[in-house]
Amino acid sequence: MTTTGATTAPRPFAGFGDEAELDLDLASPRVAAQVVKRLLSPDFEDWSAAVARVGSCTNPIHLTGSSTRVDSATGEVLSSYSSDAEPLGTTLIRCGNRRADKCPSCSRVYAADMFHLIRAGVAGGKGVPERVGENPLVFATLTAPSFGQVHGKRDNGRACRPHAKMPRCDHGRPATCYAKHADGDELLGQPLCWECYDYASHIVWQWWAPELWRRFTIALKRLLAQRLGVRDAKLNEHVTVQYSKVAEYQRRGLIHFHALIRLDGPKTEQGFALAPEWLTAQLLAELVEDAARSVRFTASPVFADDVERVLAFGTQVDSRPVKFGHRTDDPNGPLAPEQVAGYLAKYSTKSATDTVDGDGSNPHLRRAQAVAAEFATLVEDEWVAAGMPCELKELTYGLLGKWHTALGFRGHFATKSRRYSVTLGALRRARRRAQGLLADAQRTGIPVDLAAMEAQLLADDEDETTLVIGSWSFAGIGWDTEGDVELARAAAARAREYAQHRAEMKRVAGQSN
Structure with missing residues (x-):
């Protein structure tokens, strides 16, 4: 059901003009009725303002309590705040979920932070010196091995799998596929035969993928030392x-x-030292590929009747130099900072949910989840039979049940080394400070130049001159109805469209000048 409504807008529902219509794709008449009820409610303006304050988060956290800002040197009370002053009776904060399928608004903030974190490590900025761009840098992709033949989209419009030694597998299913799959084809990623596909090894490899990455970094350092x-x-x-x-x-x-x-060069307290000139990005790319191909790890059996597995990365390892200032339209040349920062920021907001959950129509991924859940049950049963204490569940496969919906992957989706660039914590702290300065500027009418204050905004907490003392309690999470969630999503989409519109206007204005 699609409902289109118009409102003269308290923010964030105004678009490029106050008469802009708000388009909502609603799941049912019940949700549509909830939307209409909210739009006509006496407290709509208060509710809309609350949505704006959390950036149109679709699953905000509700807190009750109070806090006081105190000058840490003099003890003077600078300000106080209580959730009782809020029109809705609670203080709302963002959910902070990085996954785009869970909260588009918070996901975009996370992606923006990742973009700046990644780009700073390539070209400098955010407290990172620009000279870091002179050091060798590569963009590497380390893949998983094959656990069975799956349908795929091939380069140059080639057929999926036209060649096979036998026309059918041992289970009587076709071992070839002459189709030329396009994006969106439901067969993409599906095994040609689900009985031939090694789901057990799929789950075990996924479980130990973080260990393979750790061993890769060790192997790379050893090759460099050699x-x-x-x-x-x-x-x-x-x-x-x-x-x-x-x-x-x-x-x-x-x-x-x-x-x-x-x-980088030798380890220093400040970091970001220049690397020796003879160490080039091309040499680093070769060492990265050699290290990835050398990694091996013997995984222990999942349960008593299982087998050991020797795990490795897939044979397809891609490692390309990144060059600051290089053109972005050369498909075979070095990558540019904006390209790789955009790639990684986009990847960082994806998860198993994007491919696993959906509408539950992907039989291959559902089957992999089922195998992971079965393994978790077998492990749990063996632990109970052996009388193992629950506090040791972190060992080996004890937490597999927790990660079965993620197909066994238990690692962080985004990580960095300590001295790569600025931290996410510093970026979030800077955003909070900037929001406070902007609020003060709006209240006093005195403009503020945030760009000139970057170092101050990114300063460590110990540089703070105020102490915040508070007492808060959790009061709930999410909006009252599905209709409220849909309105928050629509507000986030409207804000995104507006930001894109502004960016395009600036780009056109820059070209005309």
């Missing part, structure tokens, strides 16, 4: 390896790691 002719323990006296990594689910339900890997 090339430099120094002992592994002395490597940091010559070069340091920095990286920013994001995990992305593929259609077949397996994780790929996308990473920016940078070589």
